[in-house]
Structures are given as structure tokens and as C-alpha cells.
Amino acid sequence: MATPAKSPTPQKKTNGKAGNGTWVGKRMKRKEDPRMIRGISHYTDDLKLAGMVHCAFTRSPHAHAEIKAIRTDAAKALPGVIAVYTSADTTGLGPVPCAIQMPDLKVPRHPVLAEGRVRYVGEPVAVVVAEDLYIARDAAELVEVDYEPLPAVTDLEKALGKDSPLVHEQLKSNQAFTHQLKNGDVEAGFKKADRIVKQRMMNQRLAPIAMEPRAVVAEYLPGENRLTVWSSTQIPHLLKTQISLLVGLPETAVRVIAPEVGGGFGSKLNVYGEEGVVPWLAMKTGRPVKWNEGRRENFMATIHGRDALNDVELALKKDGTILGMRARVLADMGAYHQLLTPLIPQLTALMHAGCYKIPAIQIDIIGVFTNKMSTDAYRGAGRPEATFNVERIMELGAREMGMDPAEFRRKNFPLPKEFPYTTVTGLTYDSAKYQESLAKALKLSGYDSLRRRQKEGWKRGKYYGVGVSTYVEICAIGPSAATPAGGWESGTVRIEPTGKVTVLTGASPHGQGEETTFAQLVADQLGIDPQDVNVVHGDTLAVPYGIGTFGSRATAVGGTAIYMATQKLKSKLATLAAHLLGSKPADISIGRGQLTAKSGKRIPFGEVVLAAYTARNIPVGFEPGLEATHFFEPSNFTFPFGCHVCSVEVDIETGEIKIEKYVAVDDCGNVINPLLVAGQIQGGIAQGLGQALWEEVVYNDDGQLVTGTLMDYAIPKAHLLPEFTLDHTVTPSPVNPMGVKGVGEAGTIASTPCIVNAVCDALSPFGVRHIEMPLKPERVWNAIRTAKAIPAIAASAEAPRKREAVRRRA
Amino acid sequence: MTKNVTITVNGVERRASVEPRLLLVHFLRENAGLTGTHVGCETSLCGACTVLLDGRAVKSCTVLAVQADGRNITTVEGLASGDQLHAIQEGFWEEHGLQCGFCTPGMIMCSHDLLEHHPNPSDSEIREGINGNLCRCTGYQHIVAAVKNAAQKMSRPTAARAGAR
Ligand code: FES
Ligand code: FES
Numbered sequence: 012m013a014t015p016a017k018s019p020t021p022q023k024k025t026n027g028k029a030g031n032g033t034w035v036g037k038r039m040k041r042k043e044d045p046r047m048i049r050g051i052s053h054y055t056d057d058l059k060l061a062g063m064v065h066c067a068f069t070r071s072p073h074a075h076a077e078i079k080a081i082r083t084d085a086a087k088a089l090p091g092v093i094a095v096y097t098s099a100d101t102t103g104l105g106p107v108p109c110a111i112q113m114p115d116l117k118v119p120r121h122p123v124l125a126e127g128r129v130r131y132v133g134e135p136v137a138v139v140v141a142e143d144l145y146i147a148r149d150a151a152e153l154v155e156v157d158y159e160p161l162p163a164v165t166d167l168e169k170a171l172g173k174d175s176p177l178v179h180e181q182l183k184s185n186q187a188f189t190h191q192l193k194n195g196d197v198e199a200g201f202k203k204a205d206r207i208v209k210q211r212m213m214n215q216r217l218a219p220i221a222m223e224p225r226a227v228v229a230e231y232l233p234g235e236n237r238l239t240v241w242s243s244t245q246i247p248h249l250l251k252t253q254i255s256l257l258v259g260l261p262e263t264a265v266r267v268i269a270p271e272v273g274g275g276f277g278s279k280l281n282v283y284g285e286e287g288v289v290p291w292l293a294m295k296t297g298r299p300v301k302w303n304e305g306r307r308e309n310f311m312a313t314i315h316g317r318d319a320l321n322d323v324e325l326a327l328k329k330d331g332t333i334l335g336m337r338a339r340v341l342a343d344m345g346a347y348h349q350l351l352t353p354l355i356p357q358l359t360a361l362m363h364a365g366c367y368k369i370p371a372i373q374i375d376i377i378g379v380f381t382n383k384m385s386t387d388a389y390r391g392a393g394r395p396e397a398t399f400n401v402e403r404i405m406e407l408g409a410r411e412m413g414m415d416p417a418e419f420r421r422k423n424f425p426l427p428k429e430f431p432y433t434t435v436t437g438l439t440y441d442s443a444k445y446q447e448s449l450a451k452a453l454k455l456s457g458y459d460s461l462r463r464r465q466k467e468g469w470k471r472g473k474y475y476g477v478g479v480s481t482y483v484e485i486c487a488i489g490p491s492a493a494t495p496a497g498g499w500e501s502g503t504v505r506i507e508p509t510g511k512v513t514v515l516t517g518a519s520p521h522g523q524g525e526e527t528t529f530a531q532l533v534a535d536q537l538g539i540d541p542q543d544v545n546v547v548h549g550d551t552l553a554v555p556y557g558i559g560t561f562g563s564r565a566t567a568v569g570g571t572a573i574y575m576a577t578q579k580l581k582s583k584l585a586t587l588a589a590h591l592l593g594s595k596p597a598d599i600s601i602g603r604g605q606l607t608a609k610s611g612k613r614i615p616f617g618e619v620v621l622a623a624y625t626a627r628n629i630p631v632g633f634e635p636g637l638e639a640t641h642f643f644e645p646s647n648f649t650f651p652f653g654c655h656v657c658s659v660e661v662d663i664e665t666g667e668i669k670i671e672k673y674v675a676v677d678d679c680g681n682v683i684n685p686l687l688v689a690g691q692i693q694g695g696i697a698q699g700l701g702q703a704l705w706e707e708v709v710y711n712d713d714g715q716l717v718t719g720t721l722m723d724y725a726i727p728k729a730h731l732l733p734e735f736t737l738d739h740t741v742t743p744s745p746v747n748p749m750g751v752k753g754v755g756e757a758g759t760i761a762s763t764p765c766i767v768n769a770v771c772d773a774l775s776p777f778g779v780r781h782i783e784m785p786l787k788p789e790r791v792w793n794a795i796r797t798a799k800a801i802p803a804i805a806a807s808a809e810a811p812r813k814r815e816a817v818r819r820r821a
Numbered sequence: 822m823t824k825n826v827t828i829t830v831n832g833v834e835r836r837a838s839v840e841p842r843l844l845l846v847h848f849l850r851e852n853a854g855l856t857g858t859h860v861g862c863e864t865s866l867c868g869a870c871t872v873l874l875d876g877r878a879v880k881s882c883t884v885l886a887v888q889a890d891g892r893n894i895t896t897v898e899g900l901a902s903g904d905q906l907h908a909i910q911e912g913f914w915e916e917h918g919l920q921c922g923f924c925t926p927g928m929i930m931c932s933h934d935l936l937e938h939h940p941n942p943s944d945s946e947i948r949e950g951i952n953g954n955l956c957r958c959t960g961y962q963h964i965v966a967a968v969k970n971a972a973q974k975m976s977r978p979t980a981a982r983a984g985a986r
Contacts, residue, residue: 040914047922048910048929050857050897057856144847145840222861222869222923222957273859273923274957306862522921522958686917690963694920697960721866721955729948729961758960 032535038686039541041527052271055226055243060299063228064093066292067147067302068285069137069154070311071129074163074382074714075176078127078136078156086139086153091146093296095154097137098124104291107284108253109348110495116188119179119380121347123257123284129158130178130346131382132716133311135284140292140300163382163714167320167341170379178346178380187344187378188353192360194435195371200335204326208408213783214396216318216343216708218718219389220726223273224304225313227286229293239266240290245275245519246559249496250282251551257287258294265290269549272521276698277388278313279521280561281350310719315708316389318343319356319396325404331412333423335371338363338400344378345385351392352385353378354495358393358485364434365401366445366483366652367423372435382714388561390698391756394484395763402480402764406771407780415462416768417453420481421446431745440483440650441744441752443678448740449481452654452676455738461658461672469776474661475671476773479654480765486679486753487649487746488562499644500564501555502572504533504580506637508624510617512537512544517557518569519549523691523755525565528683529573532749536577537584538602539616555640563651563753566683571747572643579639588619590630649744649752653677655696655761661773666792668704668770670733675761677737680744680752688754689737695758696735701727702759703766705785774798826890830855831899839886845879846870848886849896857897857926861955868954871927872896878934880953897926900933908974909933909967918967920958928954932968941972 046052083095107121120126125136137154141147162176169175170185178185201207221243228241238260244250244267251267254260272279285302292300304313319342326335342356360374391398409419424445425432432440453459458477465475489498501517514529530544547553557569584606585599592599594608607613622628626635657673675692682688705725709717718724743750763784770786771779777798782790823838830853837852844863849855849872858881861869865883872881873895881894900907909929912918919925928951935942935950942950947968948961956964 041917043922044914044919045906047919047925048897048906048913049901050855050926052922053856054859054923056860057850059854145842220957222867222921222955223859224861272921274921276957303860306864306867524920690917690920690959693960693962694958695960698957720864721862722864726955726957727960728952728955729964730945730952732948732961734944734965735960735962 034531034534034541035683037531037684039527039531039684041524041687042530042541043524043526054223054271054273055228055241056303058228058241058270058301060228060230063299063301064140064142064296065144065147065301066138066140066289067151068135068308069139069151069156070308071125071132071134071136073129073158073160074132074165075161076129076158077161078125078129079159080157081137082155083137085155086150089146089150089153091142092150093140093142095137095139095150098122098126101288101291103259104287105257105284107347108282108350109352110350111348111353113188113190113353116353117182118348119182123287131384132714133308133384135312138288138292140296144303165381165383165710165712165714167343167379167381170381171341171377178382185380187380190357190360190376191374192436193373194437195335197335197337197371197373200371201326201337204334205329206327206411208325208327208404208411210323210404210407210781212321212323212400212403212781214317214319214321214399215784216386217316217389217702217706218310218708218724219276219278219313219316220724221274221276221278224306224309225279225283225285226303227289228299228301229290230299231290231294236264237266238264238290238294239268240286241268241270242286243272243279244269245272245279245521245561247519247549247551248517248557249559250286253282254286254290258291266552268551269519275521276390277316277392277561280388280559281314306721307719310724311716312384314349314387314389315345315384316386317396318386319359321396321400323400323404325408327408327412331414331419331422333367333369336363336369337373340374340376342376342378343383343386344380345383346380347385349385349387351495352387355386355388355393359396361436361438362394362397362485363401364436365398366443366481367405368425369435383710390695390759392562394756395699395760398482398484398760399764402482403767403781406768410775417449417458417479420479421449438485439647441647441746442742443483443650443652444740444742445481445652448652448654448676448678451738451740452656452674455676455736456656456658456672456674458656474663474773474776476659476661476769476771478657478659478765478767478769478772480761480768481654482757482761483650483652484757484760485648486563486651487567487645488564489648490645497558498568499558499642500569500572501557501640501642502569502576503555503638503640504573504576506580506620508621510543510620512539514544514546514573515554516546516548516569516573517554517559518565519560520565521560523560523565524684524687525569528566528687529570531683532570532574533577536574536581537616538604563755567649567744567747567751567753568643568645570751571749572641574749575641575643576639579641580637583623583637584619586630586633587623588614591619591622591628645746647746649680649746651677651679651752651754651757653757653761655765657765657769659766659769659773661770661791663795666788666790666795668786668791670766672736673733674736675758676739677754677757678740678742679754679757680742681750682741683751691754692737692758693735695756696762697727697732699759699762700732700766703763703784703786705787707785824887826886828886828889828892828894830894831896841885841887843886844882845884845886845889846881849881849894855896855898859923859926861923868931869924869927871930871954873930873933876937878931897929900929909936909971911974912967912971916963916966916970918959918964924954924956928956928964932971935968936972936975940976942968
């Protein structure tokens with residue numbers, strides 16, 4: 012194992028075993044799987060409570076309209092309907108919270124049910140409670156709303172224009188905020204530059220599409236004054252706090268449970284109006300209430316991701332050295348802020364230096380309101396946007412300089428000895444060897460032969476392209492000073508009297524498999540079997556306050572909290588064992604189900620544990636029981652990195668893209684379970700390719716959602732994806748004692764620019780510089796057809812001839 | 822207006838009086854209490870609700886309960902026999918073919934149908950075979966491995982897989 016780079020923090024790596032223990036580092040099958048493959052696990056929609064009723068929302072069909080009147084009589088008259096409510100009834104409830112504070116941020120009131128005006132298609136206007144789901148949905152359609160449609164705005168640039176319709180009239184403009192990150196002498200860098208490369212790039216709007224849509228069940232017991240809310244959420248504790256504020260109950264009366272959660276990808280890292288309305292309905296009607304979103308609502312009313320228009324410039328010296336970078340980003344907020352909406356583009360600014368040495372940078376961001384659903388965190392959240400901008404402009408820079416894109420990147424990497432490396436954006440990258448992952452990926456992909464084949468291809472009218480993307484991402488979110496709601500995490504470890512171990516984590520896994528990885532980690536520390544470790548999460552009454560699972564933080568922050576709690580228990584066990592064995596605590600080692608003194612005397616693990624509970628023979632001052640909690644505050648983020656290479660063939664007659672090879676070399680520090688890491692990377696790559704090739708949320712000019720079903724919004728299917736070849740390098744993080752970094756978003760961040768680079772590379776003979784995502788065949792074909800220049804690279808007569816043929820056929 | 826139906830689910834005959842518009846998936850989840858069959862779209866596009874209807878995979882959100890009258894349904898809950906998992910379930914477990922698990926029951930039932938007709942499928946046959954089932958977590962690679970793993974197990978003589986099925 013590589014030695015960690017010098018720590019920028021007092022946190023030293025304390026146990027070299029964390030990277031390769033008996034269980035840590037092993038490909039272990041998941042503990043959570045048996046219940047899932049048998050179909051007996053419980054997602055929120057699977058819950059059935061005695062007397063439970065259902066609710067459904069009436070939603071706006073207009074992007075922008077005045078509500079003139081709402082008539083609920085017909086809905087109320089339907090047999091089986093219990094109640095119908097509008098904003099007239101919910102005056103004390105809400106508003107939907109936004110956690111971000113910035114000096115000039117405009118935060119318009121975001122009601123749980125529309126108040127007088129609707130501002131996006133799908134905004135909830137009324138809610139119906141009925142005996143069953145079918146009746147609730149029927150009744151929701153019977154709610155009559157008189158709308159007076161108003162002009163809507165969906166285009167970012169138009170929204171900033173003088174004559175634009177205003178999403179929130181009282182704000183007098185659609186500008187939500189401005190944010191500038193500037194460091195170094197940018198003007199001088201651009202003045203000195205031999206070449207300046209510019210590109211405009213749209214990072215399109217995406218829908219997260221967790222396969223489980225949102226769902227909420229709430230029950231209120233007035234006698235106990237106890238509100239229990241089951242929600243498909245990534246942040247049960249934060250949600251508990253927010254629900255108490257939304258419905259006006261003391262926080263001690265609210266319990267939130269995140270049962271099995273069917274994927275989130277950021278979309279459930281939020282507090283939604285429905286998560287206030289459903290509990291409120293339970294309190295109001297005295298019946299447990301269930302709401303189940305359904306896919307159509309999910310498209311309309313669950314947060315979207317990305318949606319930013321980027322103008323990026325790179326200043327270069329003759330030899331390919333970067334002198335400066337500039338970007339102007341228009342970021343679409345949608346109609347309202349959700350929990351973190353305005354934060355996302357700021358992450359883009361922070362990560363805009365990529366893994367390169369950039370002496371000067373200026374990023375200007377304008378947040379813009381439009382008549383669309385809110386954007387917020389979607390897998391990667393701000394970093395994919397940054398990485399796309401950086402990796403695309405690097406690609407164009409290399410091309411401009413006539414340099415190989417891999418070589419061009421290498422030239423601008425910081426050296427391993429420069430870590431911890433402070434970026435021009437003010438971050439301190441913990442540890443990295445960018446050169447190593449690049450070299451490995453090039454080798455694994457057969458980069459040189461791919462390049463040779465590309466040149467040969469031109470002679471035969473074949474257009475192969477190779478895409479490289481070297482990324483760095485910001486994970487383990489994060490130091491509390493840099494996060495809106497605290498960036499620490501809690502972990503409790505309790506060794507039960509029988510020697511079985513209960514782990515309580517404030518992280519809230521929803522597919523990542525931490526019931527397994529945390530069990531591996533604790534098992535190694537205590538020298539027991541992971542099957543004897545039970546990881547509990549997602550119940551605010553059982554688990555100490557925690558932050559949740561997002562930003563690839565669960566292992567690096569949540570896992571470390573557990574690791575630290577386990578250290579406390581180890582020292583307690585050693586003290587007790589020393590007492591029982593007549594030895595010194597420092598002379599006790601733990602492993603293989605026993606505690607052993609230097610003298611060779613040993614005692615079974617279970618006996619020491621029992622002694623801690625029976626407490627009849629304990630040292631003076633020894634606190635009985637074996638439970639420890641640690642709230643871990645990370646001193647820095649972690650910065651996983653890697654290099655992806657893919658090769659494609661583009662059919663210039665149809666615009667179709669064939670992915671021939673996809674190689675990913677990732678470095679997420681020490682690995683606890685390689686099987687699960689591979690799963691995260693593969694899933695991430697698939698999502699990133701989805702953005703690059705197929706996915707796009709489309710609103711028309713009137714603000715109608717055109718892509719409202721899985722028929723119109725194309726997420727990757729099995730037969731569309733290639734097999735990914737994975738490898739890794741291991742550069743432990745010095746930021747936490749386990750040396751782990753995080754891996755949840757890497758694949759998504761790296762893969763999008765990788766394949767776009769490959770496709771544009773394939774079409775370089777036609778002078779195609781850039782194609783906007785998703786790279787649908789029609790767009791690719793049009794790009795070939797309209798490309799202006801035929802550069803010297805297409806010296807073979809074939810390319811232009813083909814191009815003419817394409818034109819003629821058009 | 823309701824209609825009486827008799828539907829055999831995982832070998833158990835269930836009688837109920839249902840609305841003609843009741844979807845089979847809701848019958849399974851609400852009436853039969855089998856919530857292993859998930860609802861991801863209600864529009865036949867995601868495959869989370871896949872079950873076997875007389876042995877063939879169908880999307881149970883696109884079948885009415887009344888259409889299943891007198892027929893046999895197998896859901897994911899009906900695959901294992903006691904403690905013994907079905908080979909496909911084992912395959913998904915061993916190859917990490919699931920993350921959040923929401924698509925998994927549908928994937929498993931769809932793979933069941935696939936393996937019935939292609940006992941020894943190639944990677945691309947598997948990818949084609951499951952392309953009506955969406956998974957947002959895995960990127961499918963481990964699902965392909967899971968189905969292959971299951972195919973190998975199932976092609977071994979029954980005796981070799983002691984107690985299997
Ligand atoms: S729920 Fe049946 S296909 Fe999606
Ligand atoms: S495992 Fe989550 S959707 Fe497939």
C-alpha cells in the first residue's frame with residue numbers, strides 16, 4: 012500500500028490495517044441482499060397501517076398562471092373521499108425550506124400548495140384524501156381550478172432579458188443570485204496567452220429517475236403526541252428537523268424513518284412540500300396517510316439536475332501551459348429553490364480547476380429563475396458540470412495546440428510531490444497521482460493502437476474517436492464550515508451482552524451497501540465476523556442525529572465516525588481484559604475472537620463483553636456497558652480522481668455512435684469492498700453516458716414538460732451499454748484514518764466528457780468542435796452536415812467526399 | 822361494479838371481488854399482500870412489476886386483475902423454496918446484481934423467463950433479454966454477470982446443486 016501524502020491536518024493515519032484487513036478489502040457479498048432478492052424488504056409504499064388512507068395531488072397543467080378559483084365540491088362528493096384541501100387550508104404549513112444563505116440570494120416564498128399563482132407544470136394546487144388510491148386519484152382530477160394563463164419563460168438567456176415574463180413579479184427580475192470566484196491575475200494570463208480557446212456548452216437538464224419514485228407515509232398519535240413519518244429520503248434526520256418546523260410540532264414529537272429506499276441520486280436529498288403535507292394530513296384527519304408519487308409526478312415534481320449554460324475560455328502558452336481560465340455560467344434554478352438549489356452551481360465554480368495547474372481563474376455564475384421544476388443535487392451535483400467544462404475545454408485546447416490530448420493533460424498536472432495541493436479555487440486536494448491513473452488507463456485501453464487505427468480508418472472512410480477524461484472530484488462532504496447543515500457524521504457502536512454488535516449510523520444508505528461495508532470495517536477492528544455486526548440506519552429514534560448519505564460521504568465521514576467509536580470501545584475492552592488477565596491495557600491485542608496479553612494469556616471476546624455488562628469484576632472507575640458514539644468532523648474534503656478512456660465509432664451516414672471500448676481507472680483511496688466499488692463505478696458510468704447520449708428533460712417554450720414519461724426520457728437500457736473495463740490505483744487519503752475517499756459519483760463525473768470527447772474526436776476531420784448533449788444521432792448527423800471547416804487532418808480525400816455525400820443526401 | 826376473480830399466486834388460490842380496472846400489480850400488492858412486486862412507472866416502461874403469468878414474464882401494471890382470472894401467477898416471493906434460494910436469486914447475490922434493490926424482483930422474474938428460453942445466453946442475449954427492465958443503479962454489468970452465474974448453476978445437473986429448487 013502506498014504511504015499517504017503528508018497530512019494537511021492533525022489527523023494521522025493511525026491504523027495501516029484499514030486498507031487490507033481480514034474483511035476490509037475483501038469482495039464480500041452484501042448482507043442486505045437476501046431480503047431484497049426474496050422480495051421481502053420494505054420500501055415506503057409497501058407499508059400498510061391499520062386505518063390507512065391515501066392522498067393524491069391536483070397539479071398545475073400550466074407553467075405560469077393565475078389561479079382564479081378552485082372548486083372542490085365535485086371531488087368531495089365522490090364516495091370514499093375524506094377531505095380536499097387547498098392553500099386556503101394550509102396557511103400554517105410550510106414554506107418549503109431552502110438551506111442556502113448567500114449575500115444577494117433571492118429566496119421567494121415556496122408554498123406547499125400553490126398560493127394564487129402556479130409557476131411550473133406540476134406545481135401542487137390541491138390535495139385529496141380518500142379511502143383508496145384509485146378514489147384519491149379520481150378525486151384529484153375532479154378538483155376544478157380556473158386558471159388564467161400567463162406568459163412563461165423557460166430559456167435561460169431570455170429569462171435575463173428586459174422583456175422577459177417574471178417568475179416572481181415582486182423580485183423585479185429573474186436573477187436569483189450572482190456569484191464570483193476569482194483568483195490570480197486572470198486578465199494578465201489572457202493578455203499573455205498565445206492562444207485562447209473558447210467554447211459555449213449547454214449542460215442539459217436531467218431527471219434523476221430513482222427507480223423508486225418518492226413515497227411518504229405518516230401517522231399521528233395525539234395521545235403520545237407522536238408523529239411518525241416514513242419517507243423515501245436520503246436525509247432522515249434533517250428531514251425530521253424540517254418536518255417539525257413545517258408542521259409546527261416540537262422536534263421531540265417527530266420521528267422519521269427512511270425504510271428501504273429505492274435509489275436517490277440526490278433527488279431524495281431534499282425536503283419536499285409533500286413531506287410536510289402528508290404528515291399534516293395525518294394530523295388533520297386522524298388517519299395514517301400514504302402518498303405515492305408515481306412516475307408522471309416524479310418527472311414533473313421531483314427535482315431535476317444540471318441545466319446550466321456555460322461559456323468557457325482557456326488561455327494557453329505556445330507550449331501548452333495553461334495561463335488562465337474563465338467561465339460564465341447561467342444556472343437554471345427552476346421556479347423555486349428547493350433545499351440546496353443555489354448551492355449546486357457554486358460547487359461547479361469550486362471544482363473548475365479540475366486536476367490541472369491553473370494560475371488564474373474567474374468563474375461568474377448567475378442563478379436564474381424559470382417556469383420549470385427546481386433543479387438541485389443530481390449525482391455529482393455541480394462537479395459533473397465543472398468536469399465537463401474543464402475536460403471539454405482541455406480537449407479543445409489540445410486540438411488547438413496540435414498536441415495529443417493525453418499528453419496535453421499530463422503536462423498540466425501537478426506532481427505527486429506537490430500534494431496536498433492548493434488549487435486556484437481555494438481547495439486543498441488531499442492526495443493524488445494523476446500521472447499514474449492516466450498512464451494506466453492509456454495502457455489498458457491500448458491508446459496508441461487506438462490512435463493508429465483512427466488514422467488508418469480515415470483512409471477507409473471510418474471514423475473512430477478516442478476520448479480521454481482525467482477527473483478529480485470533491486467527496487466526503489465535508490467540513491462543516493463549508494456545508495450548509497453540518498458536514499460531520501455520527502456513528503454509534505454497541506457490543507451487546509451476547510457479543511453481537513449493533514452499529515448505528517447517521518448515514519442513510521439507499522443502495523450503496525453500507526450494512527455490509529460498515530460491518531466489514533467493525534468486524535476487522537474487533538476481530539469478529541461481519542455476520543455478527545448489524546448496521547442500523549434511517550430511524551431517527553434509534554440512531555443519534557446524523558446528516559445522511561450524499562456527496563460520496565457515507566464511508567469517508569460516516570465510516571470514520573464508526574471507526575472512531577470502535578476505537579473507544581477497543582480501549583475499554585483492553586482496559587477490562589487487562590484487569591481480568593492481570594496485565595496492562597497497552598499490552599492487550601484484539602483479534603480472532605479473543606483478547607491476548609503480551610504474556611500470552613488470553614480471554615475470549617465474549618467473556619470480556621459479558622464482564623462489562625455483569626459489572627461484578629471491573630476495574631475501579633470503569634463505566635459498565637459497551638457503547639460508544641463518535642461525531643466525526645472531517646478536517647477536509649477528499650478528492651478521488653482517475654482517468655477514463657473510451658473509443659467510439661461514429662457512422663457518419665446515420666449519426667449513430669458505437670461505443671467500442673470503455674476503460675475506467677479510478678482512485679478512491681483505500682477500498683473496503685471492491686465488489687461494491689465496482690458496482691458504484693459501473694452504475695455511475697452508465698448515468699454519465701445517459702447524459703451524454705440520451706437523456707434530456709425538455710420543456711417547450713410554453714413551459715410544457717415534453718418528456719414526462721420513460722418513453723420520452725431515455726435512461727440507459729442494458730443493450731445500449733458496453734461492458735466497462737475497470738481498474739484502479741490506490742492513493743489513500745490522509746484526511747481520515749481509514750484512508751478512504753468515496754466513490755459514489757466518480758463514474759458519472761468522468762464518463763460524460765469522456766464520450767463527448769471521443770465523438771468530437773471522431774468527427775475532427777470534419778472540423779466538428781462540439782456537439783451539444785445528448786448526442787442523439789440526429790444532432791451528430793447535423794453537426795457533420797453543418798461543420799464549417801475541413802482541416803488539414805482530413806488530408807485523405809475520403810473524408811470530404813463522404814461529407815459531400817452526406818450533404819447531397821440531406 | 823365488481824367482479825369475482827380466482828387467481829393462483831405462488832401456488833395459493835386467492836379469491837377476491839375486484840373493480841374491473843384494478844391492475845394486477847395492485848391486486849398482488851394490496852389484496853394478496855405481496856409487496857415484492859414493485860411499481861416504478863405504471864406504464865409498462867420500467868419492468869419493476871414483472872411477474873410470471875402462466876410461466877411467461879408480464880408487466881403486471883399492464884395486466885388487469887380480471888385478465889388474470891383463473892390463471893397462475895408467480896412473484897419473486899414464490900421463487901425460493903424455504904431457505905433455498907433460486908439459482909437466479911443466488912446469482913444476483915453473488916455477482917452484486919443489485920444496489921437499491923427496487924428493480925431487482927422484476928429483473929429476476931424477467932431473467933427467469935429469459936433463461937427458460939435461452940438456458941445458455943450470451944452477454945448480448947442477456948442484455949437484449951432484459952432491455953424492458955430498467956435499472957438506474959448498476960449500469961447492468963453485474964446484472965449480466967448475475968444472469969450468467971444463474972445460467973451456469975441451472976445448467977448443472979440437478980444433483981450437483983444439492984437441494985436446489
Ligand atoms: S411499473 Fe410496470 S412496467 Fe413500470
Ligand atoms: S438496483 Fe436500484 S434500480 Fe436496479
